[in-house]
Amino acid sequence: MQTTTTQPIIIVPLWRVRLRLAWKSFKANWKLFVHNPIGVIGLVIILIFALMAISHPILMKYVWEPRVYDPVIGYDTEIFVHPSPPSARHLLGTDPLGRDILSQLLYGTRFSFILGISSALISVVIATTIGAVSAYYGGVVDMIFMRLADVITMLPFIAILVVLSALWEFTGFTLALVYGLLVGFGGQTIVIKSQALSIKVKPYIESARASGGGDWHIILTHMLPNLLPISFLFMMFTVTNAVFAEAALSFFGLLNIRMSWGIMINTAQAAGYLLAGSEYLYLLLPAGMAITLLCSAFYMVGRAMDEIVNPRLRER
Amino acid sequence: MTDLMLQVKDLTMHYKTSKGEVSAVNNVSFVVEKGQSLGLVGESGCGKTSIAFSLLRLLPDNAEIKGGDIILDGANITDMDKKQLLKVRWKGISMVFQAAMNALNPIFTVGEQIVEAIQVHNPEINVAEAKNNVTDLFTLVGLDPKLMDRYPHEFSGGMRQRAVIAMALACHPKLIIADEPTTALDVIVQDRILSQLKEIQDRLDMSMIYISHDIAVIAEVSDRIGVMYAGRMAELAKANEIFKRPIHPYTYALMSAFPSIKGPKKSLTTLPGEPPDLLNPPSGCRFHPRCPRATVQCRQETPPFIEHSPGHFAACWHPMEVENE
Amino acid sequence: MSEITSLVKVEHLVKKFPVSAGLFKTSKSFIHAVDDISFEIDSGSSLGLVGESGCGKTTTGKLLTRLYDPTSGLIEINDPRAGRVDLASLKGQALKDFRGRVQIIFQDPYESLNPRRTIFDTVSEPLVVQGLGNITQREEQVATLLETVGLTPASSFLFRYPHELSGGQRQRVAIARALVVNPSFVVADEPTSMLDVSIRIGVMQLMMELANEMDVSYLYITHDLAVARYMCQRIAVMYIGKIIEKAATEELLSHPLHPYTRALISAVPVPDPEFQRQAIPIKGGVSAPIDPPDQCRFYSRCPLADSFCRNNPHPPLEDKGGGHFVACYKV
Numbered sequence: 001m002q003t004t005t006t007q008p009i010i011i012v013p014l015w016r017v018r019l020r021l022a023w024k025s026f027k028a029n030w031k032l033f034v035h036n037p038i039g040v041i042g043l044v045i046i047l048i049f050a051l052m053a054i055s056h057p058i059l060m061k062y063v064w065e066p067r068v069y070d071p072v073i074g075y076d077t078e079i080f081v082h083p084s085p086p087s088a089r090h091l092l093g094t095d096p097l098g099r100d101i102l103s104q105l106l107y108g109t110r111f112s113f114i115l116g117i118s119s120a121l122i123s124v125v126i127a128t129t130i131g132a133v134s135a136y137y138g139g140v141v142d143m144i145f146m147r148l149a150d151v152i153t154m155l156p157f158i159a160i161l162v163v164l165s166a167l168w169e170f171t172g173f174t175l176a177l178v179y180g181l182l183v184g185f186g187g188q189t190i191v192i193k194s195q196a197l198s199i200k201v202k203p204y205i206e207s208a209r210a211s212g213g214g215d216w217h218i219i220l221t222h223m224l225p226n227l228l229p230i231s232f233l234f235m236m237f238t239v240t241n242a243v244f245a246e247a248a249l250s251f252f253g254l255l256n257i258r259m260s261w262g263i264m265i266n267t268a269q270a271a272g273y274l275l276a277g278s279e280y281l282y283l284l285l286p287a288g289m290a291i292t293l294l295c296s297a298f299y300m301v302g303r304a305m306d307e308i309v310n311p312r313l314r315e316r
Numbered sequence: 317m318t319d320l321m322l323q324v325k326d327l328t329m330h331y332k333t334s335k336g337e338v339s340a341v342n343n344v345s346f347v348v349e350k351g352q353s354l355g356l357v358g359e360s361g362c363g364k365t366s367i368a369f370s371l372l373r374l375l376p377d378n379a380e381i382k383g384g385d386i387i388l389d390g391a392n393i394t395d396m397d398k399k400q401l402l403k404v405r406w407k408g409i410s411m412v413f414q415a416a417m418n419a420l421n422p423i424f425t426v427g428e429q430i431v432e433a434i435q436v437h438n439p440e441i442n443v444a445e446a447k448n449n450v451t452d453l454f455t456l457v458g459l460d461p462k463l464m465d466r467y468p469h470e471f472s473g474g475m476r477q478r479a480v481i482a483m484a485l486a487c488h489p490k491l492i493i494a495d496e497p498t499t500a501l502d503v504i505v506q507d508r509i510l511s512q513l514k515e516i517q518d519r520l521d522m523s524m525i526y527i528s529h530d531i532a533v534i535a536e537v538s539d540r541i542g543v544m545y546a547g548r549m550a551e552l553a554k555a556n557e558i559f560k561r562p563i564h565p566y567t568y569a570l571m572s573a574f575p576s577i578k579g580p581k582k583s584l585t586t587l588p589g590e591p592p593d594l595l596n597p598p599s600g601c602r603f604h605p606r607c608p609r610a611t612v613q614c615r616q617e618t619p620p621f622i623e624h625s626p627g628h629f630a631a632c633w634h635p636m637e638v639e640n641e
Numbered sequence: 642m643s644e645i646t647s648l649v650k651v652e653h654l655v656k657k658f659p660v661s662a663g664l665f666k667t668s669k670s671f672i673h674a675v676d677d678i679s680f681e682i683d684s685g686s687s688l689g690l691v692g693e694s695g696c697g698k699t700t701t702g703k704l705l706t707r708l709y710d711p712t713s714g715l716i717e718i719n720d721p722r723a724g725r726v727d728l729a730s731l732k733g734q735a736l737k738d739f740r741g742r743v744q745i746i747f748q749d750p751y752e753s754l755n756p757r758r759t760i761f762d763t764v765s766e767p768l769v770v771q772g773l774g775n776i777t778q779r780e781e782q783v784a785t786l787l788e789t790v791g792l793t794p795a796s797s798f799l800f801r802y803p804h805e806l807s808g809g810q811r812q813r814v815a816i817a818r819a820l821v822v823n824p825s826f827v828v829a830d831e832p833t834s835m836l837d838v839s840i841r842i843g844v845m846q847l848m849m850e851l852a853n854e855m856d857v858s859y860l861y862i863t864h865d866l867a868v869a870r871y872m873c874q875r876i877a878v879m880y881i882g883k884i885i886e887k888a889a890t891e892e893l894l895s896h897p898l899h900p901y902t903r904a905l906i907s908a909v910p911v912p913d914p915e916f917q918r919q920a921i922p923i924k925g926g927v928s929a930p931i932d933p934p935d936q937c938r939f940y941s942r943c944p945l946a947d948s949f950c951r952n953n954p955h956p957p958l959e960d961k962g963g964g965h966f967v968a969c970y971k972v
Contacts, residue, residue: 014776017800021759203753204763207818210706211767212740221766225757359837472926502693502864502927507908507920529838532867532910536918555914573842574912575867577894584871586846587839590807 032308039304045297049109049290056106069100071107071259076100083273085282093282095264096271105286108261112294115176115246115260116239122180123188123238128231130185131192132223135200136215145189152186158248165254172257175249179242188234192227199226229309236302240295247291261287320387321491321523322348322371322409327384329363329370338594340366342547343384345621348491348540353517353524355538355555357531357570361591362544364527365414368493371525372411373401389490406437410489412481414496419480420468426479427464433486453482456519458512474505481513491523498533510537531574535559543567546592546602549621553628563630565607601633609634646719648684648858649705649826653677654714654729656700660931673930674700676882677714679958682826682875684719687852687859689869689890692879693905695927698862701879702828704729705860706745707736718742720825741771744819748831750811754803760787760814761799767822786817789854790847809840816848820855830862845872866909870894878902881930881938883955888965898967900943937970945971 075098082098092101250262264287329341498506551564589606604610656675659668716728747753784795877887
C-alpha cells in the first residue's frame, strides 16, 4: 500500500475552511429550524420587536418632539386630562403622568432586550463553565456546586429577588447581574452538568487524554463545543424568564429603573387605574401584551431549537 | 412437501422518512416448514429485522407493507386488522427481541411481565393459572422459578435473555422469531442459550426463524439459511449447501470473510465498498457495485430469485459454481 | 534473524477499584479488576488479550495507556527512540511526553470521534497536544495518513464531520489518529466488533499492514477467539483479573491446557453446519471480582477442581514447555 501521495495536497487557509464549514452547518440547521412553524412565528415576533427597539432612538431624534414624547419626562401640555385615550397625537394614548405610551413601549422594548440578553449571557456562561468543571473534576468541587444549585433551586425566585432588592438598590444592570448569577448557579448548571457528564465518558475524551491532552484542553476543545447547543437553548428560556421577572419586580415597585414595561404597569397601578374599568385598558394592554408576546416568542424559538439540539425529538 | 408453517411471498416493505422512501424489504420470498429453523443472515441494513417486524406486523407508523403475502399455518395474515392480529401475535408468531435487556420493563418483576403477556392474549386465564404457566416456562428455559418475583436488574445478561425467551414462549406460539438473541452475551453463555433454544424447539416441535449477522451461530442453529443483502434475499438453501456450494457471490464473499478457530488458518478476502444506502439503492442487482462478477446486465436488470438446484434458490445473473471444499 | 527484543514488558500489574462507600468514608472493599498479571509483547508481533466481559482486559488496555493509574506493578516500554521507560511510574511532563509512544483505538466508531470536530481536527489532535509541527506540516501529515488508511482522496475527507462517514470509515480515522504520532505500541480494544462483517476484514487487514509498515505492535483486546487468531502471534486468556493461560496462537488453539480455555474454545460456534461441536460444560457464571478469596479464581466452576485447589492460593503461571504458560494445579 502506498504511503505517500504523488500530488501535493493544497489546503486553503484553515480559517477560511472553518468559515465555510460553519456557514454550511448554519444553513443545515436553518433548514431544520424553519420546518417548525412555532419557531418561525417566534422568530418573526422577535424581529418585529427588534425593529421596534431600533425605531425608538430614530423616532426621538427625527420625528418626535422630545419635550412631549420623551418616555420618562415628556408631558403633553395640549391635553388637559391625563391619562388620555389613544388619539391622533398619541397613538396609544398617554399615561397618568402625561407621557406618550407608544414611546414608552418602544423604549421598554430596547430595555427588555438588553436585560434579557445580558441575563441570559451571564447565566449561560456561568452554568456552562461550572457544569463542565463539575462534571470533569467530580468530587468535592462537584459536590459544592451541586449543593449550591440545589439551595438556589429550592428557594422561591421572586421572593429572593424581592428580599435582595430591599437590601440593595436594583437598577436594570444590577437586576441582570443578579438574575444571571442566580440562574447560572441554579438549576441550569445541574442540567448542563449532566450533559457534560455524558460527554465525559465518551471514548473520544479518553483518546484525547491518551494523546496527552490536559484537563483544560479537554474541557475547552471537547466539552464546551458539545455543550454550546444546549447552552444556547437555555439562553432562550432565560430571556423569557428575565423579562418576566423584571416586569414582576417593577410592578411591585422594587426596581430603580427609569422606564420599562413593568414600570408602565406599575405607574398605572400606582395611580389607581389598574382595575378602573374597560375605558382605561389602554394603560395596561400595550405593556402587558408586549411582555406576553416577547416572552412567548423567545420560548417558541427555544422550543424549535430544542428539536435541532435534541435529535430524538425530531420527526422521522 | 411437508407442512409449511410459514409462507412469505414477494414481501415488500418501505419506510417513509423525511428524506424519502427507504426500500427496506424488496420482493422477499421464503418458507419455513413445521418444526424447522430458518436462519436469516446479513449485515446491518439488509432487512432481516424489518422482515421480522413485518411478519409480526409490529411496524412503526412510517412503515408500510407495499406488497406480498404472509401465510401463517394456512391463514393469510397480511391484511388482517388489529383485532385479528391480536389473536395471531404471540400465539401464532412471537418474537425474542434484540437487546433483551431493553425488552424488559425495569419497574415490574419478570413474572408480572410474562403474566401480562399471557393475559393480554388469553383473557380467560386468571392470574394464578398464568403464574403456573410462568413456572413451567421458567423451567423450560432453565431458570429457577423462584426468580419470578425478581426485577430485571437483578438478573444477569444471560438470565434476562432466558426470561425474554420465556416471554416469547408464553402463549405456545407455533413460530418463534429470534432476533440476534445472543449478540451481547459472552461466548459461553451464548452457547448455553443456543443449546437451550434448540432443545426447546425440539421439545415443542416449534418452527423458528433465527436472525443474526454471525455466520457461525447461524450455521449451528439453522436447517435452512437465507442470505439477505440490501433488502433482498440473495440466496436460500439448506445450511450445508450455503456453506459448501454457495451460488451468490455475496454468500461466497461472506463465507470467506469469517475467521474461524478450527481448521487451517485461511487467508480472508475483503469485500470492497459498503452496504448500500436504501434510500437510493443501486439499480438492477443491488450487489453489483461490490461484485467482482458484475456485468452491464447486473446493473440494468434485477435478477429473479429462482431455483438453481432442488431447494436451492438464488438471485444472480452469474452464479458461481464452487467445487465442494 | 535480528534480535527480537521485548517491546512491552508488564510485570505484576495490579489495579484495584474501591467499592464506593461514600464521599468521606474510606472503602474497605475493592474490585480486583487486574490482579497481578505479567506478559511481554515482542516488537513486530501482536498479543491478543482474550476473555469474557468483566475479566479485566479493557482495564488492562487502559492501564497500558495510563488512562488508569496502576495500583502497583511495572509497565516497561522499550521504545527505540526513548529507551527503556517504566510507564507506570511516569508523572507530569514526562508522562505527557510519553503519551506519544502508546496509543489506543476504541470499539465504538460512533462514539470515539468528537461529532463537532472535523476529521482533520480529530486526527491532528495528538500532534497539536504534543506540539509537533506547524499547521502546514500537520495538514500534510494528516492527509498522508488518511490516504494510508484507505480514505482517498484525503482532501475530500479532511474537512468532513464524523456523521458523514460510515462505521468502517470512522474506524479508519481512529486508526489514523492512533498512528499519527508514530507510536511503537497501540492498544486496540475490540476495534472491529461493532462493524459489519464485510467491513471487518478490511479494517483488520489494514491494521496488519500498518503493523508491518509502521513497525507497530498491538495489544489486541477481544472476546472473539477467531479474530484473535487472525490478528495475533500470541494469545493470553484472562479470567477475573488474572491471566490463566498464554501461548503462541496456534499452540493455544490446538492444545489448550487450562480448563477455562478449553471450555471457552469449545463454546465458540464454528461456521460449518456439519461440524459437531462438543461444548465442555462448566457450571455457573462469572462473578464480580470483589475481594476475591485467595484461591484459584476458577475454582467454583472448574470441572477438575478438588480440595487441593480449594486450600491453596491462585496457581502461578508456569511454563509448561515452549513458551506455553498455564496457571493451574491440575495440568
